[in-house]
Amino acid sequence: MAETAAKKPKVRYPEGKIVVFEKWCKRCGICVAFCPTGALAEDERGVPYLATPDKCVLCAQCWLRCPDFAIIKGPEIKEEE
Amino acid sequence: MGPKSPIYDYLRYKKKFPTVWCPGCGIGTIMGAIIRAVMSLGYDKNDVVMVSGIGCSSRMPAYVDFNTLHTTHGRAIAFATGIKLAKPHLKLIVVTGDGDGLAIGGNHFIHAARRNIDITHILINNSIYGMTGGQYSPTTPRRAFAYTAPYGNIEPDFDVVELGIAAGASFVARTAVYHIIQMGKIIEKALKHKGYSLVDVISQCPVLYGRLNKMRSPVEMLLWQKEHTVDIKVAAKKSPEELEGKYIVGIFKDDPDMPEYVSEYQKLIDSLKE
């Protein structure tokens, strides 16, 4: 598989309920603004992270709204062969 | 080695990401909704064809791992018509911008709708020509600003839903990127529908339309969509004054019984063989 080296997204919070891929995030602010529970916050660079994991109710708003596929549901993660 | 979500099976993520779209552009969110609809319907991705013309929205086929075709400006529906006639078992999804689908491609659109050919047309309506730098389009509202309407647009805009119904499409709906759950459900219904299914999706172009119309951030534009859309069921109880300046969202027409073009064509072939 010659392609595997290219642009592999980096996992920021592999153990979390949601995962943010920094490489694809364009810092649009949509996920943080529309998270209904306030679980997400922006770091100093404007990149979102799950600041309060306990608040996350896995409502799907952030990963459905993300225009860049940069947020996915944690348990959906599977290791690639 | 690396993480993987099921949705990545439908993306050309090894080569093409991140996307070219500006931060907070609605096109990516719509792309996610289309892929999730295909996933939830359980379609084999090899049976899905996405066809586009030219524009920011027309870059979508580069990123999805369906059969894809990126054609010339305004002509996506013509190419899709050919594919559908040649291989009727394929599911055809056409994505156009408002310029691509209603200005240069307006003629293809009304005639495909009139024929009621089994194509799902997702019209990504950002009220502006994004790719070419912010000229006004057939859906730029009157008095809104564009780089070619620096004093405000003097033209009235098309109502895409009324246009689709009048032209003869058998499934016609409107939704908005803000209404993320509704958008997913409507796209799913549109894909399942046999016949021409048109979905007018109100989307945001923050860097051109937003900047010129006092909505600088994607979040502000999404909140604008929230405030300026009314669900079709709620709208039925409101007066025309209350609906002034609002966009009604929901399914306006869903008629499974209208004759579909490819089926009619096949019937004709069969009858001539007898």
Ligand SMILES: Cc1ncc(C[n+]2csc(CCOP(=O)(O)OP(=O)(O)O)c2C)c(N)n1
């Ligand atoms: C025949 C032809 N005419 C004009 C153009 C220039 N052009 C490229 S994209 C575009 C309009 C894009 O606007 P829209 O379809 O609304 O899509 P958006 O970029 O907003 O997604 C135009 C006029 C072209 N590429 N080809």
Ligand code: SF4
């Ligand atoms: S899944 Fe819902 S609650 Fe959890 S971070 Fe995303 S938007 Fe917030």
Ligand code: SF4
């Ligand atoms: S110019 Fe507008 S429509 Fe095009 S990618 Fe940027 S925000 Fe999206």
